[in-house]
Amino acid sequence: MHEILSGNEAIARGAYEAGVRVACAYPGTPSTEILETIIQYKGIDSSWAPNEKVALEVAIGASFGGGRALVAMKHVGVNVAADPLFTLSYTGVNGGLLLVVADDPEMHSSQNEQDSRNYAKFAKIPMLEPADSRECKEFTRLAFELSEQYDTPVMLRSTTRISHGKSIVDLAEPVTGLAEPKLSRNPSKLVMLPGNAKVRHPMVEERLVKLAAAGCTMPVNRQELRDTKIGIITSGVCYQYVREVLPDASTLKLGMVHPLPRDLIREFAAKVDRLYVVEELDPFIEEQVKAMGIAVTGKEIFSLCGELTPGRIRKAYGLPGDDTSAGEKLPGRPPNMCPGCPHRGVFFALNQLKAYVTGDIGCYTLGFMPPLSAMDTCICMGASIGTATGVVKVVGEEERKKVVAVIGDSTFLHTGINGLMDMVYNNAPATVVILDNRITAMTGRQDNPASGFTLMNEPTSSIDFPLLCKALGVNHIRVINPLDLEETKRVLQEEMARPEPSVIITDKPCVLIKREDVFTKGPVYQVDADQCTGCRACLKIGCPAIEWKPGEGKKGKAFIDPLLCTGCDVCRQLCKFGAIGRSK
Amino acid sequence: MSGQITNILLVGVGGQGILLASEILSETFMLAGFDVKKSEIHGMSQRGGSVVSHVRYGKEVFSPIVPEGEGDILFGFELMETCRALPLLRQGGKVVVNDLRIQPPSVLMGQESYPEGLVERIKSRFPDFLLVDGQKLAVEAGNPRVANTVLLGAVSRRLDIDEKFWLTALEKLVPKKALEINRKAFILGRNL
Numbered sequence: 005m006h007e008i009l010s011g012n013e014a015i016a017r018g019a020y021e022a023g024v025r026v027a028c029a030y031p032g033t034p035s036t037e038i039l040e041t042i043i044q045y046k047g048i049d050s051s052w053a054p055n056e057k058v059a060l061e062v063a064i065g066a067s068f069g070g071g072r073a074l075v076a077m078k079h080v081g082v083n084v085a086a087d088p089l090f091t092l093s094y095t096g097v098n099g100g101l102l103l104v105v106a107d108d109p110e111m112h113s114s115q116n117e118q119d120s121r122n123y124a125k126f127a128k129i130p131m132l133e134p135a136d137s138r139e140c141k142e143f144t145r146l147a148f149e150l151s152e153q154y155d156t157p158v159m160l161r162s163t164t165r166i167s168h169g170k171s172i173v174d175l176a177e178p179v180t181g182l183a184e185p186k187l188s189r190n191p192s193k194l195v196m197l198p199g200n201a202k203v204r205h206p207m208v209e210e211r212l213v214k215l216a217a218a219g220c221t222m223p224v225n226r227q228e229l230r231d232t233k234i235g236i237i238t239s240g241v242c243y244q245y246v247r248e249v250l251p252d253a254s255t256l257k258l259g260m261v262h263p264l265p266r267d268l269i270r271e272f273a274a275k276v277d278r279l280y281v282v283e284e285l286d287p288f289i290e291e292q293v294k295a296m297g298i299a300v301t302g303k304e305i306f307s308l309c310g311e312l313t314p315g316r317i318r319k320a321y322g323l324p325g326d327d328t329s330a331g332e333k334l335p336g337r338p339p340n341m342c343p344g345c346p347h348r349g350v351f352f353a354l355n356q357l358k359a360y361v362t363g364d365i366g367c368y369t370l371g372f373m374p375p376l377s378a379m380d381t382c383i384c385m386g387a388s389i390g391t392a393t394g395v396v397k398v399v400g401e402e403e404r405k406k407v408v409a410v411i412g413d414s415t416f417l418h419t420g421i422n423g424l425m426d427m428v429y430n431n432a433p434a435t436v437v438i439l440d441n442r443i444t445a446m447t448g449r450q451d452n453p454a455s456g457f458t459l460m461n462e463p464t465s466s467i468d469f470p471l472l473c474k475a476l477g478v479n480h481i482r483v484i485n486p487l488d489l490e491e492t493k494r495v496l497q498e499e500m501a502r503p504e505p506s507v508i509i510t511d512k513p514c515v516l517i518k519r520e521d522v523f524t525k526g527p528v529y530q531v532d533a534d535q536c537t538g539c540r541a542c543l544k545i546g547c548p549a550i551e552w553k554p555g556e557g558k559k560g561k562a563f564i565d566p567l568l569c570t571g572c573d574v575c576r577q578l579c580k581f582g583a584i585g586r587s588k
Numbered sequence: 589m590s591g592q593i594t595n596i597l598l599v600g601v602g603g604q605g606i607l608l609a610s611e612i613l614s615e616t617f618m619l620a621g622f623d624v625k626k627s628e629i630h631g632m633s634q635r636g637g638s639v640v641s642h643v644r645y646g647k648e649v650f651s652p653i654v655p656e657g658e659g660d661i662l663f664g665f666e667l668m669e670t671c672r673a674l675p676l677l678r679q680g681g682k683v684v685v686n687d688l689r690i691q692p693p694s695v696l697m698g699q700e701s702y703p704e705g706l707v708e709r710i711k712s713r714f715p716d717f718l719l720v721d722g723q724k725l726a727v728e729a730g731n732p733r734v735a736n737t738v739l740l741g742a743v744s745r746r747l748d749i750d751e752k753f754w755l756t757a758l759e760k761l762v763p764k765k766a767l768e769i770n771r772k773a774f775i776l777g778r779n780l
Binding site: 006008112113136164165168169170171172241244245247248249313314315318325332334335336337338339340341342367370373375540543546548550551552554560 | 601602611614615618623624625626627628629635636637638649650651652653655656657668669671672674691692693694695696697698700701702703709
């Protein structure tokens with residue numbers, strides 16, 4: 005029985021076959037589909053956590069309780085989860101624990117391209133790196149065996165090309181005979197006070213030595229000897245590119261990239277004339293091979309930035325590669341907020357007020373793009389509020405009135421809430437706008453603690469933002485309709501002028517929410533060509549449903565695509581000539 | 589160096605249904621007994637940005653992305669995006685493209701104009717070129733929304749795969765209530 009699965013789907017399948025009891029994550033491209041597809045397997049308790057740290061802690065508890073547990077996140081999520089991760093390395097596990105991390109070389113949908121392999125080394129835990137969907141499933145199963153055998157959390161590193169690539173996978177039945185989870189106490193192992201941790205640390209070091217030795221005979225680390233003039237150490241999707249571009253070269257394909265199988269590397273190096281490492285991002289393998297005293301070529305010919313491709317590898321080896329940069333000059337097609345998006349009016353107003361906007365991670369980061377062009381900073385999940393606090397601490401009285409933090413509902417609950425706590429506690433007079441569209445939209449509409457539903461689509465409690473802000477000590481909380489431009493601008497103006505912390509909550513759902521009664525399309529709008537003067541005011545919101553027709557009339561005219569319009573009404577409010585109205 | 593591998597690129601605009609079309613292609617090739625790999629980028633691209641999906645099949649496929657300049661068939665859902673992807677195609681590659689123009693933000697806002705003469709530009713470099721009026725044929729099949737399936741039918745004609753595998757893949761991946769109309773659209777495209 006075989007199927008075509010994405011890497012993410014195959015990881016979910018592998019978790020099911022490995023008898024995983026608990027799966028937890030915070031959504032993040034390119035890792036999101038692991039949890040979205042794992043829900044099809046009965047017997048796995050799957051959930052979205054408010055952030056990656058909590059997700060890992062839930063997995064840790066499940067493991068300590070004796071069940072196998074999976075936690076998934078994108079590369080930057082590990083930064084959030086790093087605190088429990090490093091100490092989990094010391095405690096080890098009870099039921100097997102796997103942390104799946106999906107890196108994003110080339111930053112297709114990320115704010116940096118950090119290389120998560122460094123985390124495995126830093127936290128002193130093993131890391132597996134699959135090269136296609138079949139390996140995603142097999143390595144996931146293996147990870148749980150290694151985790152229990154070596155009493156260690158295991159990381160599995162994917163990249164965008166692996167997570168979102170699809171290939172054929174053979175399906176198998178789930179394992180049987182796993183112990184039933186039950187409470188078992190072992191405080192000297194699980195309570196990490198200095199006295200206990202001092203006992204555990206040498207065990208961690210010993211574990212790495214054992215794993216490095218075992219790695220030399222693990223089938224996932226394999227030498228493929230072909231022509232021995234060139235030998236290439238590689239892993240993950242780079243292995244596939246190497247096989248494509250240099251089919252005759254010998255390869256040492258590493259399935260476990262930490263700890264490295266040193267003796268196997270020595271053996272392979274001795275068999276080939278010239279040794280290379282082909283790896284994306286950091287010289288992670290290369291530096292360790294060099295430290296072993298082995299001559300190897302890597303980042304001298306490959307970039308430290310971006311992903312590799314067959315063409316880029318060809319180029320590095322001086323082979324004729326096609327130059328794809330020689331394409332024609334065409335208008336770009338960047339992503340854009342959807343027609344009817346409730347964020348649009350807010351950024352339009354912020355632009356008009358010349359606000360200094362500390363931004364955050366979500367669809368609304370697109371508020372940076374012209375014509376809205378209303379974002380000045382964006383660092384990481386939850387950073388908008390802390391950044392705003394810092395800015396108002398240093399700038400003068402007049403300038404601090406310009407400082408506004410914008411943050412989505414899901415991002416606020418992820419790590420923004422601590423920033424607001426600090427802003428209020430230390431009385432920083434900035435304005436925070438919580439863009440509550442009732443969903444985690446950017447990653448594809450996942451539920452969160454304010455949406456009223458769980459990952460399993462069960463109804464649950466939903467956070468009351470005004471009440472939460474009140475409990476944090478915010479004295480000025482305004483709830484607005486962001487599709488009402490006059491109200492939005494006026495309330496922003498009032499709160500920005502206030503010499504105290506204040507919060508504005510926008511109350512309109514994402515237009516893509518499919519659940520009934522959350523978002524409903526309004527009556528479609530149209531431009532009355534006779535009334536349109538060609539003033540272009542309606543183009544200032546960058547709505548994809550509004551098209552400029554330069555050939556119409558004297559100066560050109562606007563046109564609304566009835567198939568794209570959601571009836572949000574924002575453009576009508578911009579037209580001074582009453583040319584925009586509901587379609588008859 | 590791809591030997592017996594066939595490389596297909598699907599290009600267009602986020603939201604056009606490119607992912608479903610590439611799923612149907614991949615399923616078909618698997619059913620026909622080939623090794624298959626495909627790759628695309630989700631995330632930001634869904635918000636109306638450019639989308640490229642790679643599908644490769646053959647005896648054994650390594651890279652999930654088509655090596656630059658080795659595309660055999662370019663399956664275009666939109667004219668400008670098709671033009672943008674031409675450097676990915678090998679010399680003598682085939683192009684099947686929907687006769688559709690979707691304006692990018694800069695054109696909608698009147699800052700740039702949508703390039704003229706794209707069809708001629710593509711044709712002059714890739715003579716094995718088919719321009720499909722997807723919308724018109726989709727209406728003929730019974731629903732303007734099945735233009736992609738018409739295109740898919742046209743692409744299928746350029747690949748040596750038995751028709752039954754295409755139809756089985758459609759049956760598996762298209763929602764039941766839309767199946768009949770999609771089958772009709774596919775055959776219309778296949779007979780172009």
